[in-house]
Amino acid sequence: MKNLIEKAVSTHSLTREELILLLRDSACDSELFAAADDVRRTYVGDGVHLRGLIEFSNFCRNNCCYCGLRRDNRNIFRYRIDEETIFRLVEHAVTHMGLKTIVLQSGEDLYFTQEKLCALIRRIKTLDAALTLSIGEKTAEEYQAYKAAGADRFLLRIETTDKKLYLENDPGMNWENRVECIKNLKKSGLETGTGVLVGLPGQTIDSLADDILFFKSIPADMIGIGPLIPHPDTPLARVPAGSFRLALKVMALTRLLLPAINIPATTAMETLETDGQIKALRAGANVIMPNVTLTEYRRFYEIYPGKSATGYTPDESLSDVKKRIEAIGRFAV
Numbered sequence: 001m002k003n004l005i006e007k008a009v010s011t012h013s014l015t016r017e018e019l020i021l022l023l024r025d026s027a028c029d030s031e032l033f034a035a036a037d038d039v040r041r042t043y044v045g046d047g048v049h050l051r052g053l054i055e056f057s058n059f060c061r062n063n064c065c066y067c068g069l070r071r072d073n074r075n076i077f078r079y080r081i082d083e084e085t086i087f088r089l090v091e092h093a094v095t096h097m098g099l100k101t102i103v104l105q106s107g108e109d110l111y112f113t114q115e116k117l118c119a120l121i122r123r124i125k126t127l128d129a130a131l132t133l134s135i136g137e138k139t140a141e142e143y144q145a146y147k148a149a150g151a152d153r154f155l156l157r158i159e160t161t162d163k164k165l166y167l168e169n170d171p172g173m174n175w176e177n178r179v180e181c182i183k184n185l186k187k188s189g190l191e192t193g194t195g196v197l198v199g200l201p202g203q204t205i206d207s208l209a210d211d212i213l214f215f216k217s218i219p220a221d222m223i224g225i226g227p228l229i230p231h232p233d234t235p236l237a238r239v240p241a242g243s244f245r246l247a248l249k250v251m252a253l254t255r256l257l258l259p260a261i262n263i264p265a266t267t268a269m270e271t272l273e274t275d276g277q278i279k280a281l282r283a284g285a286n287v288i289m290p291n292v293t294l295t296e297y298r299r300f301y302e303i304y305p306g307k308s309a310t311g312y313t314p315d316e317s318l319s320d321v322k323k324r325i326e327a328i329g330r331f332a333v
Contacts (some may be wrong), residue, residue, distance in 0.1 A: 199242020
């Protein structure tokens with residue numbers, strides 16, 4: 001296993017069979033995480049990129065079995081933050097909190113049309129901040145319009161490259177269309193982020209190896225990896241949570257194969273495991289997304305239960321993140 005880790009460090013390439021061996025083995029996890037941390041330091045440095053997250057709508061047209069925002073969940077209070085308030089949140093995050101990148105995230109809410117979003121993007125870009133969108137599947141023309149309006153990045157998780165597993169957990173959706181959307185993002189010129197859930201029922205080590213190879217094939221600019229946290233108001237309410245350690249291994253191997261990309265220490269990792277984000281930062285991650293959504297809405301953006309930092313104000317969230325980053329000898333950028 002150590003030879004395989006050394007190969008990944010030196011060549012940034014592993015076969016599917018080699019990835020499977022490393023994902024199944026537990027004896028060399030410490031060496032794997034240390035190698036990913038070293039590669040991260042060499043290629044992207046010790047800075048941790050802070051990207052302010054604004055969850056502006058929890059309406060969603062889809063019915064994914066693992067997500068608390070799913071269309072059929074009647075136990076959730078639905079909200080939309082109006083465009084003026086979104087802009088004011090961004091303005092505060094950039095001007096007063098010093099954040100250089102903002103992430104606008106929502107369910108697939110058709111209320112926010114291309115016209116509305118492009119107008120909002122153009123206004124936000126007057127603040128001289130980078131802008132990432134995470135709003136789901138759109139047409140190639142829409143992605144191009146967002147890019148033309150000034151958007152810099154777009155996040156669209158594949159969730160799993162196992163087509164059968166995808167269709168079981170994302171009813172009414174189309175796996176081929178999901179892949180096509182990710183390809184269209186690359187063609188549009190937007191920096192493209194994707195990612196997967198670790199712990200879906202029926203997911204195999206083999207399919208996780210395929211996920212990592214998929215990231216490399218795109219090639220992705222940013223990868224988000226998080227463990228499944230079952231939501232009580234979804235069909236997966238009673239399944240076990242995903243393995244934090246396995247998610248960390250998928251993340252570390254992703255860093256070894258794509259050494260220069262951005263990898264967030266996801267909130268799901270922090271929710272599932274104490275100091276989960278710090279452990280992720282020590283195993284290859286270099287991004288954290290402090291939540292700067294208005295506190296009154298934050299608890300209603302419940303993709304999964306128990307999200308960390310739900311009760312903090314935006315400024316408190318940022319302060320807490322910076323302290324934890326500095327405590328491990330890294331610095332916020």
